[in-house]
Amino acid sequence: MKKKKRSFKQLFTALFSFSILLPVTWILGRFYSDWLSKSESFQIRKIEIQGTNLISRDDLLEMGEIVSSGKIWNVDLSDSEKRIRDNPFVQDVQIQRQFPDILQIKLQEKKAIALINLRGKPYCIDRRGLILPSKPGRLYDLPIISCRFMRRVRTGQIIDDEPVQRGLAFLEMVRAHQPELYTKISELQIKQIGIELYTMNHSIPVKMGRNDYEWKIRQLNAILNELEGGREMKKVRYIDLRFQGKIFVGMRA
Missing domain, CATH: 3.10.20.310 (membrane protein fhac)
Structure with a gap:
């Protein structure tokens, strides 16, 4: 009997304490919320x-x-x-x-990886072909993709035309396998017979053809590294990598 009375007393005490704490907690919460909303801190x-x-x-x-x-x-x-x-x-x-x-x-x-030359006007594009805003007067040190492209474009539009996407895929491969070479490319010309690029130094035309780009990219980077800094660089007329496993370097007399 005493245990039951003790249990009842404990339950009553707990309920009484809870009934006191609940409104106090609510008041403190309201006060804190009001302080947060009004405090300049x-x-x-x-x-x-x-x-x-x-x-x-x-x-x-x-x-x-x-x-x-x-x-x-x-x-x-x-x-x-x-x-x-x-x-x-x-x-x-x-x-x-x-x-x-x-x-x-x-x-x-999103970052521009190339400029695309459309009707004589350059547009910045990202890796998917999205045309990004360009700041007037700013010079962009990016490769230029040149191809036959006639329709109008606007900022925020994705250019999904095959020649443009082919050029972007090539640049992404260069960035992935030979990032040093990416900075040496001045222009990509996308043609039916394949890709032809021009180097940043001395504007040397490089005929890349239509396939096996991973091997060709490695070879081109090695060739340019060997030529740069020497007198032979100025004598190079073209580099031809169109044929599988073969490298042709045309020199001026």
């Missing part, structure tokens, strides 16, 4: 942005619906990241809070 005072080149700061904040004068708590990081990733020129983004008042945005934009 969590007012955004600085937004640090890294990686913007194609997209302006204002456009980035607008697409992420980030209010620079708002509270750091009010920024929905996941939602803002998703909105920014929806932009076709964005590869990835990461937003972090640095308490108490700094917001950090690390942006990774």
Whole structure:
């Protein structure tokens, strides 16, 4: 009987304590929430942005619906990241809070790997053929893809025409297997008979043909490394790698 009375007393004490703690906790929670919303300690005072080149700061904040004068708590990081990733020129983004008042945005934009010459006007394109925004007056140290292409294009459009995609696939192979060679290519001319490229130094024409590019890329890089720095480089008229297993180097007299 005493055990039952003791159990009942303990239960009553627990319920009484809970009934006291619950409203106290609620009041403290409301007080804390109200303090967070009104305290200037969590007012955004600085937004640090890294990686913007194609997209302006204002456009980035607008697409992420980030209010620079708002509270750091009010920024929905996941939602803002998703909105920014929806932009076709964005590869990835990461937003972090640095308490108490700094917001950090690390942006990774899609990168141009080539210029495409369309009707005499150069356009920056990424590895998929997406036309990226170009800044007026800026010089781009990128290979130029030249091919017959007549239709109109606009920024944000993907050029999926076969000659352009063939040129991009070639450049991606160069970047993967011989990245040093990528910096030595001035222009790619995409023709029905195959690819012909021009070197950055001395504009030497190199006939690559239509296939077996991995072997040809290795050989071309080795040839250019051997020629560079010597007097023979100026005498080279052309390099022909069209025929499997054979290398022809035409020299000036």
